[in-house]
Amino acid sequence: MLRRRTFLKASALSLGASTTMLNANTNFYDIKQIPHATHFGAFSASVNNKGYITELKAHESDKRPSVITKAIVDRTFSNTRVKYPYVRKSFLEGKNEPTLRGKEPFVRVSWEKAFELLERELKKHKPENIFNASYGGWGHVGLLHNCNAVAGRFFNTVLGGAIGTDGEYSNGAAGKVNTSICGDLEVYSLQTSYQVMLDNCEVYVMWGCDIFKNNQIDFKVANRENDEWLKKYAANKKMQFINIDPQYTDAAKITNAKWIKIKPNTDIALILGMCNYLYVSGKYNKEFIEKYTDGFNEFLPYLLGKSDGINKDVKWASKICGIDEKTIISLCDLFVSKRTFLAGNWANQRAQYGENADWAIITLACMIGQVGLAGGGFGFAMHYCSAGGAFSGALLPVGLAQGKNSIGINIPASRVSECILNPNKTINFKGKTFTYPQIKMFYVAGASVLGHHPNTNELIYALRTLDCVVVHEPWWTPMAKMADIVIPSTTTLERDDISFGGSYSQDWVYAMKKVVEPIGESKDDYDVFYELAKRFGQRELAKFSGGKTKQEWIKSFYEKSDCANEMDFDEFWQKGSMHFQAPKENYSFVRHADFRKDPVNNKLSTESGKIQIYSKKFANLNLPDFKGHIVWQEPVEYLGNKKLTQKFPFHMLSPHPRYRIHSQLDNTWIANLYKIDGREPMLINTNDAKKLGIKNKEIVEVYNDRGRILVGAILSDDILEGVISIQEGAWYEPENTNEDMPRCNSGHVNVLTSSRPSSQMAQATSVNSCLVAIKKIDNQVLKAVNRLPELIG
Helix, strand or coil: CCCHHHHHCCCCCCCCCCCCCCCCCCCCCCCEEEEEEECCEEEEEEECCCCCEEEEEECCCCCCCCHHHHHHHHHHCCCCECCCCEEEHHHHCCCCCHHHCCCCCEEECCHHHHHHHHHHHHHHCCHHHEEECCCCCCCCCCCCCCHHHHHHHHHHHHHCCCEEEECCCCCCCHHHCHHHHHCCCCCCCCCCCHHHHHHHCCEEEEECCCCCHHHHCCCCCCCCHHHHHHHHHHHCCCCEEEEECCECCHHHHHHCCEEECCCCCCHHHHHHHHHHHHHHCCCCCHHHHHHHEECHHHHHHHHCCCCCCCCCCHHHHHHHHCCCHHHHHHHHHHHHHCCEEEECCCCCCCCCCCHHHHHHHHHHHHHHCCCCCCCCEEECCCCCCCCCCCCCCCCCCCCCCCCCCCCCCEEEHHHHHHHHHCCCCEEEECCEEEECCCCCEEEEECCCHHHHCCCHHHHHHHHCCCCEEEEEECECCCCHHHCCEEEEECCHHHCCEEEEECCCCCCEEEEECCCCCCCCCCECHHHHHHHHHHHHCHHHHHHHHCCCCHHHHHHHHHHCCHHHHCCCHHHHHHHCEEECCCCHHHHHCCCCHHHHHCCCCCCCCCCCCCEECCCHHHHCCCECCECCCCCCCCCCCCCCCHHHHCCCCEEEECCCCCCCECCECCCCHHHHHCCECCECEEEEEHHHHHHHCCCCCCEEEEEECCEEEEEEEEEECCECCCEEEECCCCCCCECCCCCCCCCECCCCHHHCCCCCCCCCCCCCCCCCCCEEEEEECCCCCCCCCCCCCCEEC
């Protein structure tokens, strides 16, 4: 476990300090230094004249190089690589038995045959029946080869579009309401600067927010600047840290935070109790409420129980959230007496009624009254991409444009299975009705839908009803093994590209030069789509390619940015990077300061121009599960459900992994740092484990009505009793594919999560509302975890 003292020491696994050779066949002569950049950080790859990577040297922008960056080399040369085009056996034979997806062998085919099949399927299916499932941008950090962008460009410029995705898994619930509450999504916004926080914040509340672990990677190129500031925070005796979380996180240990042990999914009740106390005691900031918010008087009748007969006082809240009344009151008194910052998270809104999660923290922050003050207020991105870094202000290269999708059908991100299984079903979505399209062809490049989508068994059942599934992948991921046609993609080290970092500071631009030649017959996704576009005609090809080569695209991105004013492209490409210095004033940035200074001339993009404690627009939707202000509604799956917990007594959390980006790197040596016999670890309270007779590192089964998984138990006092934690991202590995709901041998947590939507407002994922049970497996003989399907040829 990571402790404060351990963190403050130099890491023995530091990338920059290491001299480990990454390949034994090292030639110490004619070493080339090739610059590259990834979500895990920027580096220079040392490559000898035999093409072996001998070392990765961290770029100067990486403030605290991580061991996870080294795993990129292992991933590139992994035995799980898809080296050639493959087609599912019965599909190739023309039998097309969709129920055999994920069960039968794959046959190696030529590229010509693969393109012939792709062309046939794309021309056979109408665009309005093709789902472009190439979700998100985590597949590749580059601006040209971004999987989501290049796939979208192909479908939009060549086919006129395809079914797309509305919203996201990360912030699906908050993303549909926050803009109406405070005029901005907030979850992706630049945060108050680190220096301002260090100088002014007295109470830093990490509300389900691990500001260490999740800052190890970046949506663009990681710089891990946050780690330097976290050291300073930990050494600052004037800053007090509070961890409101069912787990005592890495960040809590580093900062020696006070742990407030809250039952999962009860934060809304806690906040309502705090708001009630602040109002009744008169300790809330009445001036701020009157000047900067709207709808407080409409919220009060519910808060005080006048509208429903339930007074949301501290006693009421304590019974729900499990925190004693004195602690709740002391927190309230502390927050209003000190400069207090509420660092919100993204996990709480990934729950049933998750639309209330951010809104509740915003409401509490308004009653405290420090929004817009240095070191105070609220934020929802302090755990993400070093969001407290100073913004350079530079105009950076912009990536490949996707063009217009004329189909105009976008399904909610978490509704994929439901949509496939229920074509033409009408649902409520964002205050309107939405009718599901009929998906017949499923096309995904660089996204492991089977990894990030909830209720894995339901999704597999849905995928086995489709006409055709196409997957572009460098590896035999669970999604690739569910395909009919598997296209071997290159990895980041096998492509030229350009990117920038970090996502918020935006102060470095990186040349991402190809480090090694493509493995096997793998191709860039861009080249695959280029060839497909050619088969649809020269006009379509011209629209897709823009008449440019790949290198010309990269150069054009560069020359349309401020980079061209600093050095020409050829010099940049030779040097490998460029730095923009942030203006001095940006190091003093305070979020919402302009609004606080002048709420009239800097009004928010909301109904009133102020922060909405109550929204008439939302109230008028008349939805049963989403109201005009925050409300407490009991989730179906939480520890307060006395009936269901008799069968499934544990609340399961599925946080982001420490040593992966979702499922990335699960097929590398780095898994040996934390896996137990090849299976995902399960954090369980020591007392709970003793009651079940479970020993540390024992393999156990976790189950509910949706499925079963095998995990390795890690006994700890750093998690609340009645709660377990299994990190998301383990590759799904069924023990017996002939079973309808086989047990997962690797511990893929989404086998257990629910596909129940957050509400009829956002229709977002609710994976963190999940109850499970645990049982010992005694003397069962277990199979070794196997990544590869049966391959022919």
